Amino acid sequence: MKARTAPEAATAETPSDVDGLDHVRRDRLKKLSRIRELGIDPYPYSYHKTHTVGDVLERFDQLKDAQKKVRLAGRLMSLRLMGKAAFAHLQDEDKRLQIYVRRDVIGEPGWSLFLLLDIGDIVGVAGLLFKTRTEERTLEVAELQLLTKNLRPLPAVKEKDDKTWYGWDAQEERYRNRTIDLILNSNSRKMLLRRSRLVSFIRNFLDERGYVEVETPILQPIYGGANARPFTTYHHTYDRELYLRIADELYLKRLIAGGIPRVYEIGKDFRNEGIDRFHSPEFTMLECYHAYENYDYYMDLLEELLSLLAKDPSISATKRWEERQIDMSPPYERITMAQLIREHSRIDITNRDRNELALEIKKKLKRVEPHWGIGKLIDELFTKEVEPKLIQPTFVKDYPVETSPLAKRHPDNPALVERFELFVGGGEIANAFSELNDPIDQLRRFEDLLKLREQGDEEAPPIDRDFIEALEIGMPPTAGLGIGIDRLAMLLTGGSSIREVTMFPVLKPKE
RNA sequence: GGGGGUGUAGCUCAGGUGGUAGAGCACCGCCCUUUUAAGGCGAUGGUCGCAGGUUCGAAUCCUGCCACCCUCACCA
Numbered sequence A: 001m002k003a004r005t006a007p008e009a010a011t012a013e014t015p016s017d018v019d020g021l022d023h024v025r026r027d028r029l030k031k032l033s034r035i036r037e038l039g040i041d042p043y044p045y046s047y048h049k050t051h052t053v054g055d056v057l058e059r060f061d062q063l064k065d066a067q068k069k070v071r072l073a074g075r076l077m078s079l080r081l082m083g084k085a086a087f088a089h090l091q092d093e094d095k096r097l098q099i100y101v102r103r104d105v106i107g108e109p110g111w112s113l114f115l116l117l118d119i120g121d122i123v124g125v126a127g128l129l130f131k132t133r134t135e136e137r138t139l140e141v142a143e144l145q146l147l148t149k150n151l152r153p154l155p156a157v158k159e160k161d162d163k164t165w166y167g168w169d170a171q172e173e174r175y176r177n178r179t180i181d182l183i184l185n186s187n188s189r190k191m192l193l194r195r196s197r198l199v200s201f202i203r204n205f206l207d208e209r210g211y212v213e214v215e216t217p218i219l220q221p222i223y224g225g226a227n228a229r230p231f232t233t234y235h236h237t238y239d240r241e242l243y244l245r246i247a248d249e250l251y252l253k254r255l256i257a258g259g260i261p262r263v264y265e266i267g268k269d270f271r272n273e274g275i276d277r278f279h280s281p282e283f284t285m286l287e288c289y290h291a292y293e294n295y296d297y298y299m300d301l302l303e304e305l306l307s308l309l310a311k312d313p314s315i316s317a318t319k320r321w322e323e324r325q326i327d328m329s330p331p332y333e334r335i336t337m338a339q340l341i342r343e344h345s346r347i348d349i350t351n352r353d354r355n356e357l358a359l360e361i362k363k364k365l366k367r368v369e370p371h372w373g374i375g376k377l378i379d380e381l382f383t384k385e386v387e388p389k390l391i392q393p394t395f396v397k398d399y400p401v402e403t404s405p406l407a408k409r410h411p412d413n414p415a416l417v418e419r420f421e422l423f424v425g426g427g428e429i430a431n432a433f434s435e436l437n438d439p440i441d442q443l444r445r446f447e448d449l450l451k452l453r454e455q456g457d458e459e460a461p462p463i464d465r466d467f468i469e470a471l472e473i474g475m476p477p478t479a480g481l482g483i484g485i486d487r488l489a490m491l492l493t494g495g496s497s498i499r500e501v502t503m504f505p506v507l508k509p510k511e
Numbered sequence B: 001g002g003g004g005g006u007g008u009a010g011c012u013c014a015g016g017u018g019g020u021a022g023a024g025c026a027c028c029g030c031c032c033u034u035u036u037a038a039g040g041c042g043a044u045g046g047u048c049g050c051a052g053g054u055u056c057g058a059a060u061c062c063u064g065c066c067a068c069c070c071u072c073a074c075c076a
Helices: A022-037 A053-058 A060-065 A108-115 A170-176 A178-184 A186-208 A249-257 A295-311 A318-322 A337-345 A354-362 A374-385 A439-454 A465-473 A485-493
Strands: A070-081 A085-092 A095-102 A122-131 A137-148 A157-160 A163-166 A232-235 A240-244 A262-270 A282-291 A333-336 A394-400 A413-424 A427-434 A478-484
Touching: A053 A060, A053 A070, A053 A085, A053 A095, A053 A137, A060 A122, A070 A095, A070 A137, A095 A108, A095 A122, A108 A137, A170 A178, A178 A186, A186 A262, A186 A282, A186 A295, A186 A485, A249 A262, A249 A282, A249 A465, A249 A478, A282 A485, A295 A394, A295 A413, A295 A427, A295 A478, A295 A485, A318 A485, A333 A337, A337 A374, A337 A394, A354 A374, A374 A394, A427 A485, A439 A465, A478 A485
Parallel strands: A095 A137, A333 A394
Antiparallel strands: A070 A085, A070 A122, A085 A095, A122 A137, A157 A163, A232 A240, A262 A282, A282 A478, A394 A413, A413 A427, A427 A478
């Protein structure tokens, strides 16, 4: 591998000066050329470190007293030049260590290189450890190597006590530029790691219980399994429209009918709807299904899963919900929707006439549309009157059949289905039911949805004949569960918006 | 869609009642060998969101538009 010496960098294409930093970038390109003129490759191929910054901080006294040379690599996060010496901070992974560079220690060639460095450069340093007058743990640099030159300056960040000064519009830019955000913001790094641990924990949990992880189509000829407007796309070879899935449900149940008794999928769903801090057009969903069980099984499983997640400090930011006095230890209350509505709004929704109930609900809600069916009326009432009050983990059971077209009817009351949702902190975390496996009933309910669709309800899905066929072949009694991973991550980490727990959220285009 | 707010240097912001644009930080140069929001001195940087209008004169007053933020509504 021959060294590249051509200093073409200074004339390299320059992006339009959108952020007004062109002169800074030009200056750095000049430094890059000068570094090359010194015979130094600003983008070398590897660097072997003996420790991480974390190691050094953990065993500092021991390493210092042993006068052991340590070799570290990381990004320069601050730089204070004082004539013939300088202090800087080196950051690797999640930790920072101060380094001290002295002209007479590092020598003339090293010092010339050092003067061409900027905040944001990635360097390798080697030397002995010491403590400054103010007791800050520091590495005195004997050898310096540039590992990657930074051309696009990091926003200036200054910290003192608990205050932080950012040289950028942090709120907006954090989501737009996650690279910089991750470098600058340890909370973002922690969030990423917590979420990663959360997903792998769930995988292990289900794998241990005999579940098989599968992948079902994202591009679908017919969408279904939820009420939502889909994204539409187009495939050239087949000259046909395809939809991005809004749920995994129908395909997974076809696998259950095919004799796979326990399946799950963790993947993206796409819904072409409004965006706010709880809704993103693409989001991560867990769906799992267990043959020969009903919804009681998933209450037990969820109770176990959630309490384990809550206890794991690498996943949960416990303090965030303890402040709200949420107790995640089981058992969780299991209560019917009708009972909750009775308690919170003194309305009895059982076996009621639609119009009569509508009148009563109208008194409670600001807005009631005349075309709403009984299911929608009850749902609105519950959402407004009860949901925000469900702070402690609560299983809400037995929903009206109208709003649950894929769930099995309750054996004691055909107007209800065996369905529950788990609410924590005033928000929905999970949704589960005993799956409807009667193909005749299922077809009838699809047809009801189709009527809504013909009346202009864009969210009502079309009839999925392949799914009906699978039910006719026969799907055993089955329980199913869905968990919105983003919202679960928000709950566990105390994140205030779905954008915070999503590395690259869908954002409005700039300008 | 309703209500409220904000647009001035790369960033954060100041510019009563109209007189022709300022600070701190960042960036650049010089000085400085235990600093840490390092310090000191100096320099660069602006179509004052856009378009009209009033005026001898507009960042400032008027009208319209645009963008962003907050909030309410909608989003099983």
